[in-house]
Amino acid sequence: MNKAKPQSNLFSTVIWLILIALTVATFSIGEVGLSGKSTMLTLLAIAMIKSQMVANYLMALRQTRLLWRGIMFGYFVIVGGLIAIAYLMGQA
Amino acid sequence: MDAQSVKIGSADIAVTARADFQKNHQKDLPGDFALWIFIFAEMLVFGVLFVAYAFTRANNVALFNESQLTLSRTSGAINTLVLITSSYFVVRGVDAIKRGLSSQCAHWLTGALLLGGVFISIKIVEFHAKFAAGITMSSxxxxxxxxxxxxxxxxxxLMGMVILASIIVKxxxxxYSAQNxxxxxxxxxxxHMVDFLWIILFPLIYIIR
Known part of the structure; x- marks a missing residue:
């Protein structure tokens, strides 16, 4: 059981609203039909930031030991990085 | 000290060391450590599939971009909002049980479960439209x-919904209590894992081109 201090409901609500706003931003970029290197990197960065927010604040990994946060952060960096490399190869 | 007692002593040390290792590695992660092994394994599988998608696309950019336009970005976005909101409900449910409020916990988790149902319904409609258009995995x-x-x-x-349903019943x-x-x-x-995997999947498959 996680003995970390529970975060306040207001904090969770703010995180939820930020996640909603970032989803709307992602959808809007898709609707406008933007493409290209910078758009791809922006969308990928938004996705990784959102996922990291879910892990840190909703999953409550923020207060766990560095090992677990490191595994989660490393996962998003490696997966996001490899996807970005593949997309850049496709645009070359 | 005879040979047998030395053997038993070293076995005790090994058991104690293993128990200490498990204790140290369990105390921080929320929930059962065994499930976390499963979560990390699932993340790895999805990660490989995401990267495989991206590298396959690199050799078929025109085909992927053209096919992607046939997907409903709206249903993908709604499903993202649905899962994010359900995750928020789950956070509130965990918070409620930490305060010893079982019934409130069950209410929040029921809300999350219902949103899971909404996600599945939207996905079924989406799949039905694709199959009706003659699109299959071999297209x-x-x-x-x-x-x-x-x-x-x-x-x-679906698996997450089954888990949530059993927690709600209990x-x-x-x-459950504030202590347990x-x-x-x-x-x-x-x-939450199901949520953040979709958060990556949605822009990857539906939006990024």
Whole structure:
């Protein structure tokens, strides 16, 4: 059981609203039909930031030991990085 | 000290060391450590599939971009909002049980479960439209990834719903308390994993071109 201090409901609500706003931003970029290197990197960065927010604040990994946060952060960096490399190869 | 007592002594040390290792590695993660092994394994599988999609696309950019336009971005976005909101409900449920409020915990988790149902309903409508248009996994490489990745994820949503349902039943019976709620945290962790995997999947398959 996680003995970390529970975060306040207001904090969770703010995180939820930020996640909603970032989803709307992602959808809007898709609707406008933007493409290209910078758009791809922006969308990928938004996705990784959102996922990291879910892990840190909703999953409550923020207060766990560095090992677990490191595994989660490393996962998003490696997966996001490899996807970005593949997309850049496709645009070359 | 004879040879047998030395052997028993070293076995005791090994058992104690293993127990210490498990204790140290369990105390921080929310929920049951065994489920976390499963979560990390699932993340790895999805990660490989995401990267495989991206590298396959690199050799078929025109085909992937053209096929991607046939997907409903709106239903993908709504499903993202649905899962994010359900994750928020789960956080509130965990918070409620930490305060010893079993019934409130069950209410929040029921809300999350219902949103899981909304996600599945939207996905079924989406799949039905694709199958009605004659699109299958063998149509092309894009649809193979789209159908297999989203279906695989859907199975995880279903599994998460089964876990949430069993937690709700136990919470309603007073099976959890402020002191004993590992089960709730375990189910919550799985549900959040399902959420963040979709958060990556949605822009990857539906938006980025």
């Amino acid at each position: 092309n490489a894009f649809y193979m990834f789209y159908l297999s990745l989203t279906f695989f994820h859907l199975m995880h949503v 919470a309603r019976r007073g099976g 709620h590992t089960g709730v945290e375990t189910g919550a962790s799985f549900w």
